[in-house]
Amino acid sequence: MSADSSLTRNFCIIAHIDHGKSTLADRFIDMAHINFSRGPAQAQMLDNMDIERERGITIKSQAVTIPYTAKDGKVYQLNLVDTPGHVDFSYEVSRAISSCEGALLLIDATQGVEAQTLANLYMAMEHNLTIIPVINKVDLASADIEACLHQIDHDLGLDSSLAVQVSAKTGFGVDALFEAIVKQIQHPEGKDAFPLQALIFDSHYDAYRGVIVHCRVFDGVLKVGDEIQFMNTGGVYKVEEAGIFQLELIKTGELHAGDVGYVITGVKTISDVRVGDTITSTNRPAKKPLPGFMDVKPVVYSSIYPVDTNDYEELVSAIEKLKLNDASLIYEKDSSAALGFGFRCGFLGMLHLEVIQERIEREFDLSIVFTSPSVKYIVHLKNGETINIDNPLEYPDPMRVEYAEEPYIQANVITPTQYVGPIINLCMEKRGTQTGMNYLDEKRVELIYEMPLAEVLFEFYDRLKSISRGYASFDYQVIAYKRTDLVRLDILVNGEPVDALSQLVFRGNSQNRGRQVCERLRGEIPRQQYKIAIQAAIGGTIVSRETITAFRKDVTAKCYGGDISRKRKLLEKQKEGKKRMKMVGNVEIPQSAFLAVLKSDDDSK
Structure with a gap:
């Protein structure tokens, strides 16, 4: 590797979901003629998972070093750090951004500026990055380039004359973009002579070599054989291999100031490597770690159970393998009277939960049930204690509770003006409070709301x-905990509580939620020889009820006329029999009933 950092450029691509980040990265790789030994080239080359390709999203960020011969004849080393686009992974985006000097802000010519375009722009500005606006998809008939240029000036406050127009699909304009990167983004400032400081922006697990750490070296040199320390976790390791990414790992033996590459140190568990941590040398350590490190905390909690209890061991191994590549997945063992043994898991958001669910079902061929997603509540007890709760079954006796608090988010919605009314109604229905409303131009409005995170789930x-017919875009961040009126909603079938269906809900929503669950269960639980009551209860108060009618034999069919008391006697006898049956009867709840209840409200309509 060259120690001349003046020929290095570190940049990332930031955009709203679906604006073409991964496609543009593909064009960069194509035009640099990087040898692709993993088989034939395919779309979304930096996305390794099938789910990423199918959904067109990036879940796990990647990096690639692109050699580029500029018009001035010099060969530049362009380090592209690909970032996830979804709000769930915003911490990973912030670490990837902080490892660069510049960012390409990608805007879809047919969609314009959206919520996450703004959120990612502000994040890049906080890190003082050079921002190059890029208008993508200019080859489409519906592209409105003039509107995009106006939005770059008006909404983003950037210079639209610097905007580069490209089509990531066809490759149009990518040469001009390469030149803009070389000219506008400054080279890294670090010095090889300073003590080693390298930022970990990602990591992944290799079955043969352990954890492979993705890092950006700010100062110093990282060489094979050096003893290094992770400054926030305190772990000390020896560098076994170092190099750069070119769709596969290319050994170079050392990384200089300004380089982006990988380090293998023999770490065996991915949770020992934290995104945002600083690597330094043990014999000449840096005075302090790089700023911005924080522990990633789960936002959404749910329990996973196998549909067939015999699959529990396979679920254990599936979750352990997923954890190897995803340090942000947090889990502990859990059990339920209705569903058997499983795991209580913490996720970064709903997309993260869906991705884990799909990966377990596809990669390990397991049928699983997820319980209702929940957030972490802070419950203040009358004796002065404070407890954190994410599982409804841990909710204490209401007599002991002083009050509870729930997490609130700031939600930013950008929408065309014609949908403002219905979106305001939706936000109010979700207990949102409007804190701002900005007209970006005559056609688009930014709505800012504070609302409970639980309502967004x-x-x-x-x-x-x-x-909004798909036109509104949404971005959020957790801001604070606020007081709420929290209750535990229990579901009783034939008088017996079903623990897996319990939910923590806002008291004002409890009746509606209870009614929905009871109606769905009524449609899924098979009829028995006796009547089955399905009830939603808060403490000892029943807030909703549905009844599954019994199968009945017509015991009076053999009575032809005669006294009415004869018929009544037969019906009373049947009623007694049904009553005895109900006392000893046990209602089997099929798995389909759990799945029906746990679907979102719109899925079942």
Whole structure:
């Protein structure tokens, strides 16, 4: 590797979901003629998972070093750090951004500036990155380039004359973009002579070599054989291999100031490597770690159970293998009277939960049930204690509770003006409080709301998209905990509580939620020889009830006329028999019933 950092450029691509980040990365790789030994080239080359390719999203960020011969004849080393696009992974995005000097802000010519375009722009500005606006998809008939240029000036406050127009699909304009990267983004400032400081922005697990750490060296040199320390976790390791990414790992033996590459140190568990940590040398350590490190905390909690209890061991190994490549997945063992043994898991958001669910079902061929997603509540007890709760079964006796608090988010919604009314109604229905409303131009409005995170978990995003016909975009961040009126909603079948269906809900929503669950269960639980009551209860108060009618034999069919008391006697006898049956009867709840209840509200309509 060259120690001349003046020929190095470190940059990332930031954009709203679906604006073409991965496609543009593909064009960069194509035009640099990087040898692709993993088989034939394919779309979304930096996305390794099938789910990423199918959904067109990036879940796990990647990096690639692109050699580029500029018009001035010099060969530059362009380090592209690919970033996830979804709000769930915003911490990983912030670490990837902080390892670069510049960012390409990608804007879809047919969609314009959206919520995450703004969120990612602000993040890049906080890290003082050079921002190059890029208008993508200019080859489409529906592209409105003039509107995009106006939005770059007006909404983003950037210079639209510097905007580069490209089509990532066809490759149009990519040469001009390469030149813009070389000219506008400054080279890294670090010095090889300073003590080693390298930022970990990602890691992945290799079955043969252990954890492979992705890092950006700010100062110093990282060489094979050096003893290094992770400054926030304190772990000390020896460098076994170092190099750069070119779709596969290319050994170079050392990384200089300004380089982006990988380090293998023999770490065996991925949770020992934290994104945002600083690597330094043990014999000449840096005075302090690089800023911005924090522990990633789960936001959404749910329990996973195998549909067939005999698959529990396979579920154990599946979750352990997923954890190897995803340090942000947190889990502990859990059990339920209705569903058997499983795991209580913490996720970064609903997309993260869906991805884990799909990966377990596809990669390990397991049928699983997820319980209702929940957030972490802070419960203040009357004796002065404070407890954190994410599982409804841990909720204490209401007599002991002083009050509870739930996490609130700031939600930013950008929408065309014609959908403002219905979106405001949706946000109010979800207990949102409007804190701002900005007209970006005559056609688009930015709405800013504070609302409980728990309300966003249930079908908020789906309804937002259907109300706005897909045009509204949504971004959020957790801001604070606020006081709430929290209750535990229990579901009783034949008088017996079903623990897996318990939910923590806002008291004002409890009746509606209870009614929905009871109606769905009524449609799924098979009829018995006796009547089955399905009830939703808060403490000792029943807030909703549905009844599954019994199978009945017509015991009076053999009575032809005669006294009415004869018929009554037969019916009373049948009633007694049904009563005895109900006392000893045990209602089997099929797995389909759990799945029906745990679907979002819109899925079942």
